[in-house]
Amino acid sequence: MHVTLLTLIAALVGFAVGVYASHVGDLTFYEASGVGTVGAVTVFTAGMMILDYIREQ
Secondary structure, three states: OOOHHHHHHHHHHHHHHHHHHHHOOOOOHHHHHHHHHHHHHHHHHHHHHHHHHHOOO
């Protein structure tokens, strides 16, 4: 359940970061998609590290 919710949040953050980068950074679609992907991977990785830490406690 937690991983599914974390994946959904990461996808939404990646989408929001991509749209923001497209409008503010004057990036093309492909560049903004790359920025959004990096944002999603970062949020997912940080979330998994937090879940791992919580499970160990």
